[in-house]
Amino acid sequence: MTALLEVRGLDVRFAGAAASVVKDVSFDVQPGECIGIVGESGSGKSVTARAVLGLASRTATVRAETLRFDGTDLQAASPRLLRQLRGKEIGFVSQGALVALDPLRTVGREIGDALRLHTDLSPTERRARVLELLAEVGVPEPRVRADQRADQLSGGLRQRAIIASAIALRPRLLIADEPTTALDSTVQAGILDLLESLRAQGTALVLISHDLAVVSRLASTVLVMRGGTVVESGNTARVLGDPQHDYTRQLIAAVPTDRPRGTRLGAAPRPAALSPGAPTAAASSGNSGVMPATIAFEAETPVRPSLTPEFAKDAPFDGATTPAETTDATADVVLEASGLVRRFGSRTAVDDVGFVLRRGRTLGVVGESGSGKTTVARLVLALERADSGTVRVLGERWSESTERERRRLRPRIGAIYQDALSSFDPRWTVGQIIEDALTRGRSRRAGEDAAHLLDRVGLGPELLGRRPRLLSGGQQQRVAIARAIAPRPDIIVCDEPVSSLDVSVQAQVLDLLDDLQASLGISYLFISHDLGVIRHVSDDVLVMRAGAVVEGGNTESVFLRPSHEYTRALLDSAPRLPARAAAT
Amino acid sequence: MAGSLTLDPSQLARAGGQRGRQSRWLRWLLLRLGGVVFVLWAVASVTFFALRLIPGDPAEAILGGPGSQASEEALAQARAHYGLDQPLATQYLVYLGRLAIGDLGSSYALRQSVVSVIGDTLGPTLVLAVLSLAAAVLIALTLAVWSTRGGRGAAALGSTLEIVAAAVPHFWLAISLILVFSTTLGWLPPVSVPGVAGLVLPVLTLAVPLAGFLGQVMREALLDAMESPFVLAARARGEGEGGLFWRHALRHAAIPAVGLVGWAFGSLISGAVVVETIFARQGLGRSLLSAVQSRDVPLVIGVVLVVALGYMLVTTLTDLADRLIDPRLNRRAQQA
Numbered sequence: 001m002t003a004l005l006e007v008r009g010l011d012v013r014f015a016g017a018a019a020s021v022v023k024d025v026s027f028d029v030q031p032g033e034c035i036g037i038v039g040e041s042g043s044g045k046s047v048t049a050r051a052v053l054g055l056a057s058r059t060a061t062v063r064a065e066t067l068r069f070d071g072t073d074l075q076a077a078s079p080r081l082l083r084q085l086r087g088k089e090i091g092f093v094s095q096g097a098l099v100a101l102d103p104l105r106t107v108g109r110e111i112g113d114a115l116r117l118h119t120d121l122s123p124t125e126r127r128a129r130v131l132e133l134l135a136e137v138g139v140p141e142p143r144v145r146a147d148q149r150a151d152q153l154s155g156g157l158r159q160r161a162i163i164a165s166a167i168a169l170r171p172r173l174l175i176a177d178e179p180t181t182a183l184d185s186t187v188q189a190g191i192l193d194l195l196e197s198l199r200a201q202g203t204a205l206v207l208i209s210h211d212l213a214v215v216s217r218l219a220s221t222v223l224v225m226r227g228g229t230v231v232e233s234g235n236t237a238r239v240l241g242d243p244q245h246d247y248t249r250q251l252i253a254a255v256p257t258d259r260p261r262g263t264r265l266g267a268a269p270r271p272a273a274l275s276p277g278a279p280t281a282a283a284s285s286g287n288s289g290v291m292p293a294t295i296a297f298e299a300e301t302p303v304r305p306s307l308t309p310e311f312a313k314d315a316p317f318d319g320a321t322t323p324a325e326t327t328d329a330t331a332d333v334v335l336e337a338s339g340l341v342r343r344f345g346s347r348t349a350v351d352d353v354g355f356v357l358r359r360g361r362t363l364g365v366v367g368e369s370g371s372g373k374t375t376v377a378r379l380v381l382a383l384e385r386a387d388s389g390t391v392r393v394l395g396e397r398w399s400e401s402t403e404r405e406r407r408r409l410r411p412r413i414g415a416i417y418q419d420a421l422s423s424f425d426p427r428w429t430v431g432q433i434i435e436d437a438l439t440r441g442r443s444r445r446a447g448e449d450a451a452h453l454l455d456r457v458g459l460g461p462e463l464l465g466r467r468p469r470l471l472s473g474g475q476q477q478r479v480a481i482a483r484a485i486a487p488r489p490d491i492i493v494c495d496e497p498v499s500s501l502d503v504s505v506q507a508q509v510l511d512l513l514d515d516l517q518a519s520l521g522i523s524y525l526f527i528s529h530d531l532g533v534i535r536h537v538s539d540d541v542l543v544m545r546a547g548a549v550v551e552g553g554n555t556e557s558v559f560l561r562p563s564h565e566y567t568r569a570l571l572d573s574a575p576r577l578p579a580r581a582a583a584t
Numbered sequence: 585m586a587g588s589l590t591l592d593p594s595q596l597a598r599a600g601g602q603r604g605r606q607s608r609w610l611r612w613l614l615l616r617l618g619g620v621v622f623v624l625w626a627v628a629s630v631t632f633f634a635l636r637l638i639p640g641d642p643a644e645a646i647l648g649g650p651g652s653q654a655s656e657e658a659l660a661q662a663r664a665h666y667g668l669d670q671p672l673a674t675q676y677l678v679y680l681g682r683l684a685i686g687d688l689g690s691s692y693a694l695r696q697s698v699v700s701v702i703g704d705t706l707g708p709t710l711v712l713a714v715l716s717l718a719a720a721v722l723i724a725l726t727l728a729v730w731s732t733r734g735g736r737g738a739a740a741l742g743s744t745l746e747i748v749a750a751a752v753p754h755f756w757l758a759i760s761l762i763l764v765f766s767t768t769l770g771w772l773p774p775v776s777v778p779g780v781a782g783l784v785l786p787v788l789t790l791a792v793p794l795a796g797f798l799g800q801v802m803r804e805a806l807l808d809a810m811e812s813p814f815v816l817a818a819r820a821r822g823e824g825e826g827g828l829f830w831r832h833a834l835r836h837a838a839i840p841a842v843g844l845v846g847w848a849f850g851s852l853i854s855g856a857v858v859v860e861t862i863f864a865r866q867g868l869g870r871s872l873l874s875a876v877q878s879r880d881v882p883l884v885i886g887v888v889l890v891v892a893l894g895y896m897l898v899t900t901l902t903d904l905a906d907r908l909i910d911p912r913l914n915r916r917a918q919q920a
Contacts, residue, residue: 050816053820055816055819055820083822083823083824084822085822086819086820086821086822087820087821087822087823088822091820092817092820092821094813094816094817094820095813096813099812099813099814100813100814100816100817101814101817102814102815102818102831102832103814103910103912104835104836104909104910104911104912105831105832110814110817110818113818113821113823113827113831114821114822117821117822117823117827118822149911149912151912162817165817165821166820166821
């Protein structure tokens with residue numbers, strides 16, 4: 001059988017760049033087959049997809065030995081022929097579900113455009129077809145939705161609308177670039193089912209994702225890309241079950257799903273520098289001497305009873321000892337919320353939420369978008385006023401105090417956010433950002449400066465003079481963590497801190513948060529939509545839905561024996577790696 | 585079917601139906617009107633007192649300026665006739681009272697009611713302003729499209745042209761245009777004559793600097809839109825360059841440009857003072873200049889009030905236009 005899409009030796013180079021961003025990539029796609037392309041940001045997976053469509057940007061030079069769609073040489077095709085193929089024969093679901101619809105036009109017109117360009121249907125017929133398509137991709141109330149614009153639709157509905165426009169002409173090949181990124185797991189499951197049903201009907205599918213689990217659900221063949229080249233490819237079960245390349249193994253190991261609390265995700269072992277007595281080991285990030293300041297830092301930090309410096313010195317953690325196990329349930333309560341309610345107009349964003357966070361422990365809050373997780377974080381930080389209910393920090397009045405009264409306690413409760421970059425003043429250097437946080441903290445220790453803090457989070461002092469915009473996503477989040485720990489807080493509220501990071505970077509940041517908790521005894525209120533991440537980091541967990549806590553308790557028992565129906569649905573919807581791969 | 589731009593089902597549900605929406609509109613309109621009245625009062629007051637600060641005797645101005653050597657008797661008579669012998673506060677209140685019923689008084693210098701002077705000059709100035717605005721948008725859009733399509737060199741050249749155009753003062757441009765097109769080439773008349781030929785140079789003088797400003801913001805918005813994911817998605821549907829421009833990018837480029845139109849109107853009126861004077865063209869600007877020079881208080885206040893009213897009208901219209909182009913604004917305003 002001849003392949004529907006045939007790619008041999010694809011090479012893409014941007015004008016002025018020293019090296020190609022895609023090098024010698026080859027693959028075939030048969031009708032009804034799904035191939036997955038997996039890689040982290042910058043791996044060239046999106047450029048590969050766009051090059052196939054002839055949309056790799058004006059400044060890019062695309063070369064290939066063979067680039068054929070159904071026998072047509074795409075390299076020799078005229079712009080006109082390419083335009084006819086696009087949308088009609090090859091559908092494209094572009095990256096960024098939230099921004100791929102023109103915000104000024106109605107969804108119906110956006111989808112109708114595909115029909116207008118490739119068929120002779122009248123506007124009335126197009127409209128009828130658009131409504132059919134919306135219904136087909138599972139958009140409720142198509143009539144209403146067709147007249148709305150992107151900003152009136154949830155992420156899941158927008159993604160469905162984009163898929164509707166991509167399949168309007170029943171293309172034989174569908175290229176989907178990160179079709180479920182930024183979507184909730186139950187929504188993601190729905191989109192993946194939709195793609196699977198298209199494939200079952202004979203559509204060839206190229207699925208691009210950073211998420212191994214997503215790809216493993218649909219793809220029979222997988223390509224693992226890194227730095228523009230394919231490092232490994234083949235049958236999905238084989239590649240994930242028995243990875244040959246180091247990078248593939250690293251990627252699989254970095255997935256936090258099903259990795260018990262306390263195990264490390266990164267390649268490097270837990271640095272022994274955690275114990276004050278052994279400052280020599282290398283850091284997980286590759287920087288040496290992560291924490292020379294540990295002793296000075298720790299001396300006055302209240303440490304949970306079970307993690308005295310002696311303990312840390314004598315029995316450095318290994319993968320088997322989790323902080324959870326070393327902390328008894330009677331450790332002091334650092335954060336206590338009860339009966340929190342917050343309404344926005346007629347909508348109740350947070351409905352009677354209460355919890356207790358103990359010293360040195362992590363309380364995970366998991367839920368889908370709109371479940372009220374972030375509002376809880378804002379209530380805890382007293383950035384938002386609760387309609388009723390109270391928050392107590394370190395046993396003291398907090399939510400009912402005035403901001404002036406709270407100011408004294410502010411250094412004891414820090415925060416890190418999903419978008420670290422926008423939490424920085426863009427005109428400040430990294431050094432200024434951390435210095436500022438240091439001077440706002442409790443009495444400053446001698447010799448404690450921004451360089452030490454950077455060191456603690458695994459960054460070198462050469463970054464002090466840089467502006468945050470020029471750092472990588474992982475580095476930005478590390479700077480945000482350094483800023484958060486600078487005033488020596490007891491509690492850090494983490495709101496989706498790793499959601500916009502690549503899986504290997506995410507692994508490093510999660511490891512770092514673990515290390516800091518072990519050495520500083522910080523308690524985390526950790527908010528995430530990602531069940532795998534939550535299970536990996538949390539001692540206890542709250543599952544939220546529509547503002548209310550549906551289930552809570554010890555993480556392992558909630559995950560192993562969910563008692564609420566919604567928790568079970570959530571767990572079922574999360575795509576996971578085949579069991580064999582996860583065990584590697 | 586809820587197809588109109590300001591009406592969609594989810595809004596109706598949220599607002600509790602048609603009536604809620606109407607009362608919101610009514611409130612918006614009343615607030616706007618209140619604002620207009622306040623601004624007009626403030627403009628009238630500031631102008632009234634500012635003109636009293638200019639040294640010299642208003643009665644002298646009425647009788648033809650300092651050179652007229654009017655007799656003391658005539659001056660006293662003029663003062664009494666125009667109420668200038670009253671205390672300032674009384675004059676002010678009497679003036680406001682007349683304004684409230686639409687009586688702008690009569691011009692000292694022209695011996696004509698202010699309303700009729702404005703009626704004669706408003707038309708030509710509006711023609712000039714509207715044509716200049718249209719020409720500016722056309723020039724700006726052409727420049728923006730050309731420079732976004734033409735690659736790096738065109739972008740740099742386009743950007744330079746825009747900056748130069750925006751920086752050129754009206755009086756210099758007017759004189760240069762006259763030198764080139766009238767004196768040297770002899771294609772167009774150096775002064776305003778009735779008909780199209782007389783309009784070309786004044787319109788160009790006003791349009792070019794404005795086009796510079798508009799071009800800059802439109803080019804930025806066009807570039808942003810053409811690089812955006814939704815344009816990529818449209819390309820992937822098979823949309824051609826023309827479709828991308830007309831269906832997607834143009835509207836996005838129009839948003840910042842429409843936002844500038846209110847400001848542009850103000851700049852056109854101030855530019856009209858210069859242009860109408862240089863091209864000896866009848867109009868509001870030139871009347872304003874001569875009224876200020878001859879301390880013709882009623883006429884100055886009249887013109888200033890008309891311009892202020894026009895300015896507010898234009899900003900209200902651009903607000904509405906903004907909401908038509910970008911329906912998201914409606915929803916945001918309602919949620920706020």
